[in-house]
Amino acid sequence: LVPLALAGVDCRALLKGAAQALPRLEGSSGIEKDVLAARDLVLVTYRAELAPLAFWLQQLWAESLGKRLKDGAPSPFPLPVWCEGPRDQHALFQMFLEGDPRRVFLFMDVEGGLPGPQVDLEGMEKLLPGVPSPLLLGDALRACREGTALAIAAQGLPVYRWVLQRNAASLAAFMAWSLDRTYRFAFALGVDPHGQPAVEAGKARTRALLK
Numbered sequence: 449l450v451p452l453a454l455a456g457v458d459c460r461a462l463l464k465g466a467a468q469a470l471p472r473l474e475g476s477s478g479i480e481k482d483v484l485a486a487r488d489l490v491l492v493t494y495r496a497e498l499a500p501l502a503f504w505l506q507q508l509w510a511e512s513l514g515k516r517l518k519d520g521a522p523s524p525f526p527l528p529v530w531c532e533g534p535r536d537q538h539a540l541f542q543m544f545l546e547g548d549p550r551r552v553f554l555f556m557d558v559e560g561g562l563p564g565p566q567v568d569l570e571g572m573e574k575l576l577p578g579v580p581s582p583l584l585l586g587d588a589l590r591a592c593r594e595g596t597a598l599a600i601a602a603q604g605l606p607v608y609r610w611v612l613q614r615n616a617a618s619l620a621a622f623m624a625w626s627l628d629r630t631y632r633f634a635f636a637l638g639v640d641p642h643g644q645p646a647v648e649a650g651k652a653r654t655r656a657l658l659k
Contacts, residue, residue: 458616465617466624479552480629482606484636486526487550494533494593498556501619502530505626512630512641525637526552534592541596545603552606555597559613562586562593 449459483489489509491502506528513525531540544551566582601607612618634641 461616462620465615465620468617469621469624479554479606479608480632480636482552482608483526484524484633485550486552487548488544488552489526489528490544490551490553491528491530492533492553492555492593492596493530493557494562494589495558496532498558499532501622502532502556506530508626508630509633511644511647513633513637513639515639515645518638523637523639525633526550533596534589537592537596541599545599545605549603549605553597553600553608555593555607555609557593557609557611559611562589 449462452462453459491505493499493502509525509528514523514527516522517524529540562585567585567588568582597607597609610622612622630641
């Protein structure tokens with residue numbers, strides 16, 4: 449908490465949010481079973497402001513749970529993949545929807561409308577019939593997000609959502625849930641969530657090459 453306090457973050461609100469998340473931590477939302485049965489865990493955002501949080505969760509789960517089991521078998525935990533919409537709708541979602549179906553999706557969002565300027569659609573009536581002009585870019589992003597989630601659900605794939613509020617307490621609740629699930633998954637898999645042996649192996653070889 450010291451670095452956060454020095455950066456001006458309200459640490460009292462963070463601790464309050466983490467405490468408020470305790471009842472939610474004790475229950476099961478269904479995502480646990482779907483995650484442990486999946487091959488890929490896809491984190492989806494449509495807001496640039498959520499990029500650091502999605503990247504944090506991707507690193508947390510990959511680094512903590514992507515480890516060999518006690519018998520030396522590879523980690524069965526699904527690969528956490530962060531996708532940023534709408535860019536990755538074209539880059540990855542074709543494979544997600546018609547490839548191996550062992551996937552679970554977590555859409556992360558922040559309450560409130562999506563930001564963006566108005567876009568003049570004059571001359572595009574045939575391409576976008578019935579779409580109002582000018583169109584708010586935020587409304588277009590929202591439609592992309594919801595349409596993508598509906599398309600995923602139509603394939604019978606599990607879709608979960610987490611909507612944060614714009615305050616430190618809500619952020620703390622999400623982070624507390626993420627850390628709690630990390631330990632729960634680690635216990636279920638029988639792996640130590642601390643340390644990063646594979647990453648250290650790469651670092652050791654890097655240092656050797658620099659000598």
